[in-house]
Amino acid sequence: MRTALGVLAGATTIALSKAASLADVCTTSHAKSSLPSSDEIEGLEIDTSSITAGAVYNASTSGSYFFPAASYSYCNVTLSYTRPGLDTPFLLELWLPAPEDYQNRWLSTGGGGFAINSGSSSLPGGVMYGAAAGITDGGFGGFDTQFDAVFLEANGTINYEALYSFGYLAHHELTVVGKAFSRNFYSVGDSKIYAYYQGCSEGGREGWSQVQRYADQWDGAVIGAPAFRYGQQQVNHLYPDVVEHTLGYYPPTCELEKIVNLTIAACDALDGRVDGVVARTDLCKLHFNVNSTVGAPYSCPASTSTTVLKKRTSMSNTTPAQNGTVSAIGAAAASKMLDGLRTLDGRRAYIWYQPSSTFDDAQTQYNYDTGKWELDITSLGGEWVARFLELRDADNLSSLDNVTYDTLKEWMELGWQRYEDSLQTTWPDLTPFQSAGGKIIHVHGESDPSIPTGSSVHYHESVRQIMYPGMSFNESSEALNEWNRLYLIPGAAHCASSTTQPNGPFPQTTLETLIQWVEGGVFPTRLNATVLAGEREGEQQQLCAWPLRPLWKNNGTVMDCVFDEASYKTWVYDFDAYKLPLY
Numbered sequence: 001m002r003t004a005l006g007v008l009a010g011a012t013t014i015a016l017s018k019a020a021s022l023a024d025v026c027t028t029s030h031a032k033s034s035l036p037s038s039d040e041i042e043g044l045e046i047d048t049s050s051i052t053a054g055a056v057y058n059a060s061t062s063g064s065y066f067f068p069a070a071s072y073s074y075c076n077v078t079l080s081y082t083r084p085g086l087d088t089p090f091l092l093e094l095w096l097p098a099p100e101d102y103q104n105r106w107l108s109t110g111g112g113g114f115a116i117n118s119g120s121s122s123l124p125g126g127v128m129y130g131a132a133a134g135i136t137d138g139g140f141g142g143f144d145t146q147f148d149a150v151f152l153e154a155n156g157t158i159n160y161e162a163l164y165s166f167g168y169l170a171h172h173e174l175t176v177v178g179k180a181f182s183r184n185f186y187s188v189g190d191s192k193i194y195a196y197y198q199g200c201s202e203g204g205r206e207g208w209s210q211v212q213r214y215a216d217q218w219d220g221a222v223i224g225a226p227a228f229r230y231g232q233q234q235v236n237h238l239y240p241d242v243v244e245h246t247l248g249y250y251p252p253t254c255e256l257e258k259i260v261n262l263t264i265a266a267c268d269a270l271d272g273r274v275d276g277v278v279a280r281t282d283l284c285k286l287h288f289n290v291n292s293t294v295g296a297p298y299s300c301p302a303s304t305s306t307t308v309l310k311k312r313t314s315m316s317n318t319t320p321a322q323n324g325t326v327s328a329i330g331a332a333a334a335s336k337m338l339d340g341l342r343t344l345d346g347r348r349a350y351i352w353y354q355p356s357s358t359f360d361d362a363q364t365q366y367n368y369d370t371g372k373w374e375l376d377i378t379s380l381g382g383e384w385v386a387r388f389l390e391l392r393d394a395d396n397l398s399s400l401d402n403v404t405y406d407t408l409k410e411w412m413e414l415g416w417q418r419y420e421d422s423l424q425t426t427w428p429d430l431t432p433f434q435s436a437g438g439k440i441i442h443v444h445g446e447s448d449p450s451i452p453t454g455s456s457v458h459y460h461e462s463v464r465q466i467m468y469p470g471m472s473f474n475e476s477s478e479a480l481n482e483w484n485r486l487y488l489i490p491g492a493a494h495c496a497s498s499t500t501q502p503n504g505p506f507p508q509t510t511l512e513t514l515i516q517w518v519e520g521g522v523f524p525t526r527l528n529a530t531v532l533a534g535e536r537e538g539e540q541q542q543l544c545a546w547p548l549r550p551l552w553k554n555n556g557t558v559m560d561c562v563f564d565e566a567s568y569k570t571w572v573y574d575f576d577a578y579k580l581p582l583y
Contacts, residue, residue, distance in 0.1 A: 103130025110203025200224030231416030445492030
């Protein structure tokens with residue numbers, strides 16, 4: 001681990017005696033002696049009987065998309081607390097590095113989907129950098145219990161304690177308790193503890209929920225593909241289903257796959273480099289017409305896939321062998337999806353994914369009895385409407401009959417209004433965080449098939465316009481980028497590399513870059529990224545900071561970060577379906 005920390009070692013002064021070993025401190029008695037008082041943690045009451053502590057030696061991780069491989073030892077501490085006047089226990093799991101490796105850092109981590117945590121899978125990303133790291137169960141009854149399971153008290157009755165815990169409060173409390181506990185655990189006194197956040201998808205939204213509300217609590221955040229703007233984001237998963245239902249055409253999975261592959265092939269070279277990666281989806285929008293795929297032959301063998309559902313059950317899906325050609329109506333359906341949701345009178349309500357993204361939300365199912373492809377309503381959007389808008393204890397919608405594009409817009413507006421103070425999470429004035437010296441590295445896969453890449457761009461631009469209204473575009477972009485930088489990841493899917501573009505890089509060491517920026521003043525002009533699969537595995541690349549875009553020259557050997565107005569405009573949207581501004 002000391003090699004992995006490299007330039008980070010020695011960044012802080014460790015007050016704990018170097019003679020103290022992991023065995024010395026990783027005991028239940030020491031953990032109990034490290035508990036902060038309720039005054040230190042905003043009146044929260046820790047249950048002393050809930051404390052457990054266990055040392056783990058020579059653990060290792062092969063790495064993830066957000067941290068590299070590493071070996072480490074740590075103390076695993078669990079505890080529970082309650083809020084003043086309430087009986088609901090909140091469970092925390094904390095991983096604390098060995099004393100000799102601790103670097104006065106705290107890392108909060110988030111979840112995905114309706115999960116408020118990612119289990120312990122995200123915690124190595126903290127301990128390998130000398131940070132105590134933690135997760136919360138949100139008060140849901142266990143780390144494996146997800147928010148949707150506790151959202152309703154009964155049909156029509158919202159569990160508001162769970163709602164606001166999921167929205168932002170439980171993560172705030174995790175950090176308040178985690179920082180105070182680790183300060184005592186390592187006996188660092190009044191020494192500075194740097195607080196960081198790292199999460200993607202729902203975890204990215206949770207990160208913004210903290211930065212927007214608790215500016216002085218954080219020094220920096222790594223935010224990936226945030227699932228914010230819940231009102232629009234969740235309903236948006238249903239948009240391709242409504243396109244198919246409206247057209248009365250349910251494309252075979254192989255037809256959509258062919259359209260994606262042809263899109264990638266056609267747009268690959270637009271960035272000046274042929275590598276199987278669409279690094280300029282904006283140029284793809286300007287120069288590629290989906291109708292050019294009509295008539296292209298496709299062929300896919302029969303297959304059986306197993307999908308692990310959010311309820312931790314699995315479902316097998318079998319599709320027959322498929323042979324055919326891309327149809328005009330299939331291309332029309334894809335084009336309609338790519339344009340994004342508009343009301344029946346043509347006003348824009350939301351955006352969809354970039355060209356080169358897979359059509360995951362548009363997947364259909366094959367009916368062996370009828371020999372036809374049929375609608376398959378995605379539960380990502382269906383459950384949101386049934387449970388969170390209609391307030392029914394249901395996991396999906398049974399039908400999309402009578403659901404129009406206007407219906408989707410109305411559902412989006414209802415969710416926006418109902419959950420604006422808890423789940424929308426797009427407050428654009430980050431002045432308190434900026435004034436406190438906070439830093440943000442925001443990343444989003446350019447071929448994300450679950451959360452539109454343009455969603456992150458739109459919020460970034462909203463922050464720029466709200467915080468720097470009197471400046472020119474160049475001046476305000478430069479001012480924002482001094483502390484809040486957005487990097488689009490070429491070819492990447494949702495919080496991961498894309499199987500259809502495996503040569504695309506991924507910024508695996510972003511937290512390390514953030515630490516160097518916050519603690520060492522090393523400004524990340526470009527963001528380091530590594531190709532993690534494919535024929536170019538191991539190749540090191542760099543990502544351009546928005547609004548600059550990559551363009552290769554010298555036969556694809558040198559990358560420039562450039563700006564051009566036409567490409568920029570493909571990312572700018574006027575959501576004129578709403579009377580209020582959508583940030």
